[in-house]
Amino acid sequence: MIAQTSRLQQVQRWFKQGLGAPLVILALLGMITIPLPPWLLDVFFTFNIVLSLVILMVTVYAKKVLDFAVFPTIILVATLFRLSLNIASTRVILLEGQNGGDAAGKVIEAFGAFVIGGNYAVGIIIFAILVIINFVVVTKGAGRVAEVSARFTLDSMPGKQMAIDADLSAGLITQEQAQERRKEITQEADFYGSMDGASKFVRGDAIAGIIILLINLIGGFAIGVGQHGLTFGEAVEIYTLLTIGDGLVAQIPALLLSSATAIIVTRVSGDTKDMGEQVENQLFSDPKALAVTAGIMGAMGVIPGMPNLAFLSFAAIAGGAAYWIYHNQQQAKLVQPSLSDPKDDTPAKPAELGWDDVNQVDLLGLEVGYRIISLVDQSQNGQLLDRVRGVRRKISQELGFLVSPVHIRDNLELKPNQYRIMLMGVAVGEGEVMPDRELAINPGQVFGEIAGAKTKDPTFGLEAVWIKLEDREEAQALGYTVVDASTVIATHISQVIQDNAAQLLGFDETQQLLDKLKQSSPKLVDHLVPDSLPLATVVKVLQGLLAEKVPIKDLRNIIAALAEKAVQTKDAAQLLMHVRAALGRAIVQAIIGMKTSMQVITLDPSLEQLLMQASQGAPEGQLAIEPGLAERLHKTLRSEVEKLEGQGEPAILLVSPQIRVQLARLFRFSLPSLNILAYTEVPEGLQIGVVARVGNS
Missing domain, CATH: 1.20.5 (Single alpha-helices involved in coiled-coils or other helix-helix interfaces)
Structure with missing residues (x-):
């Protein structure tokens, strides 16, 4: 027993050292070239049947196609092994067939005698039917499915990649999860592409089985009668038995392998249930189908x-x-707790009114209609809470402060499928979703239309269609970005948080940021607050950064810049200008990336001087200019922005620091893609190229 265990361990070490594939190839070549004794043929034929059964069972219990990604290679190896066996058995049949039915081994004799049963015509007909089923029905159908699956999988790759990018941008998944999903998409495309080719091996194997049958019959009759002096009846009896047995012992494993191929390529992509669970959940989930069937029967x-x-x-x-x-x-319905049913029907006496009964307005809130409650209820596999949690985590990491929790509650005044996003008790966004469908968003270019309810993406206003769950693959193949209802709401919340980040940062959040920074830089924080600046001014500066989409992650640099400038001024606008200059490298890099040059739009000196005069004496953050000038400036800038965006370049307006804040506030909503920078914010060593100069005419 110990010796056998050591031998098995030695074989395992050979395979781990990369010797397994060469040994298999040598074995196949040996079976083709070296005559095998009948007992060894019995061993190999039995092993072939066992191998085919194992492959079939693995495909049945695989939860998704990538669980058996090596399947195309297994098909090739198993097919080559079976064909090598056919060659070895054909040699034995033609050389030793005159010695009787067991000349090629007991397995071939048993299969032949069992099927023929004394009637050779019936045996040939049964074998022909078996080959036709394998070749015409199973193999041809599996090959067609593999071909179509490969084409649709490759066509849907861009849509799937865009869906991953959308989930990553919304904070629903991490960078590692995105990389894993991209890798899985690539592997899935490679798998179906390989299956398209591997199905041709199975089809060729079926054709080879028919040809080998004819060779064994005709060659056996000729050799038996011409060389060994057998009568025609004896030759028919012996060689038909051997040929049918050899064909069956090869075609049964071939049929099992063809069935495994058909099962694996007809699996629903992304389904994480094995075949038994799918049959149970989908075929027997509705009692009406069985009831009607019972009535008809x-x-x-x-x-x-x-x-x-x-x-x-x-x-x-x-x-x-x-x-x-x-x-x-x-x-099951009776034991499920209801979200709206009270736990106790006994009426309670009203308690004395107190301050606890006065509810404060939630900083962030989400109100949902009653049909969307299922997305929140985790007992019904609701994913919305996890999606929102992922959004908060991602945005908090990007902006540099902890975003307040989103309080979710139902609102019977809303439509059943409607939701509403609240900021400090005020509605800032709303939309409608279909919990039992998915949203196919048109990113700008698709290859066709998909059936469903047309709508618009509530976050960005893109054309979209609510489609059935089973149409997801088709929509992705057409170029749509497909997301579920929970992701639609979470993405909308993410955009609202980013647009209103300045309002979400208050005194408490700022103090927590300072307390955290104090752990690593105590002198810096103590010097600034409250000795040099009040907390309210620090809050206003940080809110100003967030309002202009500048993260406050580099808090140490921000506080250091405030401490440096605080000895000269306490004005929040002046302090914000100085802080932006300190963060200039990060601000510019967020716009142009790692480029060493930057294309900008500038103002004519006379216009810039005019705007600087208009900013003096005007209310804070505003420009006292005539409406006609503002309209001409807006029209000219819009034209230049469109030109740069058409060239794939970011639109940047470079102005004097004294008017940067006013211009940024003036064009924040009308030209959201225009980045307005001050001269002091451009880092040293960056090459500047002026592509346009805007005048006041």
Whole structure:
């Protein structure tokens, strides 16, 4: 026993050292070239059947196609192994067939005798039917499915990649999860592409089986009669037995492998249930189908002349199964807790009114209609809470402060599918979703239309369609970005948070940021607050940065810049200008990336001087200019922005620091893609190229 274990361990070490594939190839070549004794053929034929059964069982229990990604290679190896066996058995049949039915081994004799049963014509017909089923039905269908799956999988890759990018941008997944999903998409495309080719191996194997059958029959008759002096009847008896046995012992594993190929390529992509669970959940989930079937079978069972016992028996079985499924579903509904039902029906006496009864307005809130409650309820596999949590985590990491929790509650005044995003008690966004469907968003270029309810993406206003879950793959193949209802709401919340980040940062959040910084830089924080600046001024500066989409992650640099400038001024606008100059490298890099040059738009000196005069004496953050000048400036800048965006370049307006804040506020909503920078914010060493100069005419 110990010796056998050591030998198995030695074989395992050979395979781990990369010797497994060469040994398999040598074995296949040996089977083709070296005559094998009948007992060794029995061993190999039995192993071939076992291998085919194992492959079939693995495909049945695989939860998704990538769980058996090596399947195309296994098909090739198994096919080559079976063809090598056919060559070895054909050699033995033609050389030793005159010695009787067991000349090629007991396995071939047993299969031949069992099927033929003394009637050679019946044996040939049964074998022909088996080959036709394998070649025409299973193999041809599996090959077609593999071809179509490969094409649709490759076509849907851009849509799937865009869906991953959307989830990553919304904070629903991490960078590592995005990389894993991209890798899985690539592997899936490679798998279906390989299966398209591997199915040709299976089809060729079926054709080879027919040809080998004819060679064994014709060659056996000729050799038996011409060389060994057998009568025609003896040659027919011996070589038909051997040929049919050899064909069956090869075609049965081939049929099992073809069935495994058909099962694996017809699996629903992304399904994480094995075949048994899918059949149970989808075929027997609705009792009405079984009930109607029971009724039809019962009606046929009472017709005179029909096999009444068989029909009525199956009618009773189907009816009993329908009642059992219906009963279990009703019991499951009774034990599920209701979100709206009170826990105690006993009326309670009203307590004395106190300050606890006065509710404060939530900083961030989400109100949902009653049909969207299922997205929130985790007992019903609701994913919205996890999605929102992921959004908060991602945005908090990007902006540099902890975003307040989103309080979710139902609102019966809303439409059943409607939701509303609240900021400090005021609605800032709303939309409608379909919990039982998915949203296919048109990113700008698709290759066709998809059936469904047309709508617009509530976050960005893009054209979109609510589609059925089973149409997801088709929509992705057409170029749509497909997301579920929870992701739609979470993405909308993410955009609202980013647009209103300045309002979400208050005194408490700022103090927590300072307390955290104080752990690493205590002198810096103590010197600034409250000795040099009040906390309110620090809050206003940080809010100003967030309002202009500048993260406050580099808090140490921000506080250091404030401490440096605080000895000269306490004005929040002046302090913000100085802080932006200190963060200039990060601000510019967020716009142009790692480029060493920057294309900008500038103002004519006379216009810039005019705007600087208009900013003096005007209310804070505003420009006292005539409406006509503002309109001409807006029109000219819009034209230049469109030109730069058409060239794939970011639009940047470079101005004097004294008017940067006013211009940024003036064009914040009308030209959101225009980045307005001050001269002091441009880092040293960066090359500047002026592409346009805007005048006041």
